[in-house]
Amino acid sequence: MNLTELQEIKILDPACGSAEFLIEVLKQLKEKNFQGTVKIQGYDSSETAINTSSFLLNFEKRNVWDDKLSFDVKQVNDSLVEDWGNDYTIILMNPPFVSWEQLNDKIKREAIRLVLNDNFKGRPNQASAFFYKAIQNLVVGGTLGSVVPSSLFTLDVYLKLRNEVAETVNLELLGKLGNFVFEDALTDVSIFIGHKPETANNVPTLLWTRNEKGIVHDALRELRKMQYANEDSKNKIDFSIFKLNQFPVVEDSWKTVSFKEHNLIRNLKLFVTANKLSKTGDIFDVQQGIRTGNNDVFKISDNILSNLPEEEKRLFRPVIENESIKDGFLIQRNYIWYPYSSSGLLFSTEEELFHQVDCFYTNHLLPHKDSLSQRAGITFWWELTRPRNWQFENRKKIISTEFGNSSSFAIDNKGNYVVERGYAWQPRKKMDNEDHYFYLALFSSPFFDKLLSIYSKQLAGGKWYDLGKKQTKDIPIPNVHISEVKNSSAYG
Template sequence: MNEHISLWVKQTGVLPVNLLHCQNAGVLKYAMLDGDINNFCLDYSENQDMDADAYKQQAWSSNMRNYIRVAGDDVMLYRVGNVSPERISKSLVLNNMEKFYQYISPKQDVPNIEGIVPFVMKEFRGIRNWLREENSAESSMTALLYMLAFIKDNGNIGNDSLVSLGLPANTLDIVGKLTTMEEHLQHLREGMNGFLPNISLLLRHAAGQLFEEANYIAKFNPQLSLFTNYDIKYAYDPQKLGAFYTPTYLARSIVEKVIKESHIEDKEEISILDPACGSGEFLVEALRQLKTIGFTGKVKVYGWDVSSIAINIANFVLHFEKEEWNNSLELHIEEHDSIVCNWPNVDIVFMNPPYSSWEQLNDEQRESVKELMPKGKPNLSGVFYLKAVNALKESGVIGCVMPTSFLINDSTKELRKISKEKATPFYIGRLGSFVFQRAFVDVCVVMAKVRADFDGSITMLWTDNKGKLVPDALRKLRMIDYGAAIPLNMEDVSIYQQDAKSVFNNEVWMPLSYKEMQVKKTLDGLLACGAMERVKDVFNVRQGCRTGNNSLFKIKKQELLAMGEEEQSFFRPSVDSGSLQNNVLQEESYVFFPYGENGLNILSEEQLENKVPTYYRKIVGSKESLASRASGIREWWALTRPGSWQYTPELKLVSAEFGNSSNYSIDESGRFVVERGLAWLPKDEQMPIDNLYAYLAILSSEYYNTLLAIYSKQLAGGIWFNLEKKFVDQIPLPRFSDNEDYTLQLLIGYGKKIANGVRFDYYKCEHLVRGLYGC
């Protein structure tokens, strides 16, 4: 890498790739890619070869806002939207690169010029609206590809050139029926605001965003809209297929680290597979980075997808890349269902697999999944991962985006065990729920290598579950790769090395913040010396009942009060998210609970009508649907899973299903039925009741949120966690051996006040709890 460019990478964490398509060796023009909205062009050419408008036009066509030219002792900054360039001292820039990087980021006071992607999409909407049949998505996308190829190659497209351009065989038939095509082509040629589109730059630097937008537009049913032409707005929900477009910045970062780990310097040939390639984002990025680092060997690329539209796009963009590789690139871009077909043995696998659940699979897919994983009903992404590691050659590497459940769920524990024996992770990143543009899915990154050093360390990346953190976190990761200090310990981002054995010996692989990792080391020590025990050693954490139909089996207080006293006795207040706030239980809703010590108390429909006449009239109309529930219960008015442990009312420690330390309390009356929540039942039947209040004081402390952050799954929206048994079971609790213990008695006192909403000395209680945990 050029020493000047290397300095920019080390100081700002951006990734350089050649700016121009088929750029000649020795040309010092680069696209500096930060992964989000602050990409820029950087030019170290000795001579000025263009005027100011041409520099800005190249930036605009590359979907960037700035073109930076280093000329002698000056840096010339050409901003898209500004009339005149800015001249800045070179030494000032080089000595303050991070500040300069922030300075060139998009700002409110800089004129906003519409980017090239929305400009092209405007014309594509016109095509999609003209092709209004429901099945015209593929035809409209083909027309877009033709339009881009036509402008790029100055109209030289015939049947004999379709294959070399990666266009579908029926392209000219589709375009021939589009009477408006010439109009759209003319609009593209003319550009906008003086900017003429350079399609090669667009495809090179913005293809991912372009085709993601186009795919949403193409797949929307235009018959649902009353609007026409360019006013139409589209929305498309990819969650139906569990498939989500990989953001370019994420694909770029994964490719960069995997290629480095692959040590391709001495290889004459490498093979790359993406079994769910979509529009080819991973594959394009891999080819681009291989070319930038100077790889001169042969590359075999396999890209598969179940979507014919995706395959058409991938074929087009990869044939565009082939212009740089000529005969050194062998493409196998094909429409396949990767679950049911055999995978080739390859050096590298990149993937963002579909996250479809078992219920979304067809019969053939289920049979294939059972052959690989006979037990359980796994998410499809786990099956892809297992097939991927099995497809890797000796020293092969995988880099993939996965649902975070892969790192933490019991259902994927066996998959983690099997896969690590084949390919050992060297990088794990927790990214959160804000990665995909149009979907709210909690995701992680896993990179692993066949027979990697198990005794080594793993790079762990943690980001808080907030929006817009991931691109900057990946930029900081790149800075560390180029020599910045590690560990990185920030409020929202942590990057550190962790001993591989300590990761794999755990039940979960989820990265923690660096601060939380240090806390966990202290907790592990307290557990090892016997000062602490886990929740599962003290309590049976029980899931609440499942009614089978909350709209019928749960009622509000107003409905309850309209019933007679005897009828009311068959309803009990419910523990759910609405009834448990600020550690106080309140009667917000009621569950029909016709159960006693010996089970169901209403054994016939006649009894049902006599004992709860008002309620009977409400639910009898739904008799058929209630009787047909999959659980196979005999009495249609019975709950699906009532939980026999709560037939008899008793004082108990309870929590909501999701929440934080404010969502725990004590059911002192014992009347509450845990519905969307959990009950903590002491394993030791001799445990004094008062001790439950001591545990409540711990669970309601601010420090307990730290424990949840370490052992549970953080949900989007701040300090909000999954409070289910599989997570809280592992949380350490202080070991109380003497019921006369002074600390225990203080905690009991605080707990009783907390449960009753009485004011107490919060700071003394918090200090007491933290002291028990070694803080």
């Protein structure tokens, strides 16, 4: 933004709080010797915040800006329903990070739907609506600076929104700040700076910080120094700031990575292009486990199993759930009712079921008949909701938990286990015994944790990732069907 060309700047903060952002931008404008007039519009739902903002802005007006500053800060129930206007030169905001589930006000939910229109399907965070509305109300030549939930940068449900924004504004800076930015905040926080309109071949600067206390302040201080010194990059252990050559780093995502991770991804892409590595989705079909429709009825402990007649025990199989794998080993904890053979469901009448499994039928199934019958998508009330017919036959398979890391993979050699809260990694081409163990070693390595941290969705509470098909399909790995890999020392 060329300040010398502007006679007037209009600034909006639709969730202004106590005017921290507004006071800071006024300070920056003075430092840059802006000579024009400034008009400020602010909204907030807190009366105390509005009173504080009015006091501070009045102080600026009297002591610094005189008649060159005017402002209007209003207390509103929800600024999303307000008419913001569409002529703001600068929009700065830290919008409310309220999940759909926490938003009990129907009017506020409807406001989010109206703002996002068809750019989101599902349950959006309130902040995403503020973000999108700000983009729409930015004047040509204007700049948006916003704190946003990191999920807005990475989740597939925001993909259409991201694409719409990228076609409207230049992405100037994307920064991942973590969850130590605000006191007692649990949400992972990022920042966005964009300039309107969008121009061809523009790539943003990335700001990445290690998710530890105190690092963000050092990184932002270094960013400001770099801007004054006109430097391009800064790469340290705790943070990275660098200009990209190509964007996005990860397909269909605005994921912010470190400089080291960026170089790793670039090299991996080169190996994939040269057919020296393949995407995981080209080698494995990662299949989701069963859904019983009622775990309390169909899943039993080994104590309950031991009290069943021998002929009934054969209808239960050990189950893979999130606690069933540890450091490559299977932990046999619970069993699942699985009345299926290679031909499908074993019992087609309730009379047959009663005669074959009298004990389990009488003591466990029958008392829940009404609730089991109300499940959608079933023919017989004693069957599982989604039994996954690929599990009808016992086959050797690599398995993982639903969420985890490199310690969450194992091999089911005999195919006895039924995957429930987990995934079966089924090879798309035939693999021999050594191939299975090669991939188990790969998936169990610390390097695979690094790949998960780049390509998959990290869960709250530590280094845990979504191991599902969507999150892992693009991870580059060696392909044992290539002779060069099969004959390598690494394979051996």
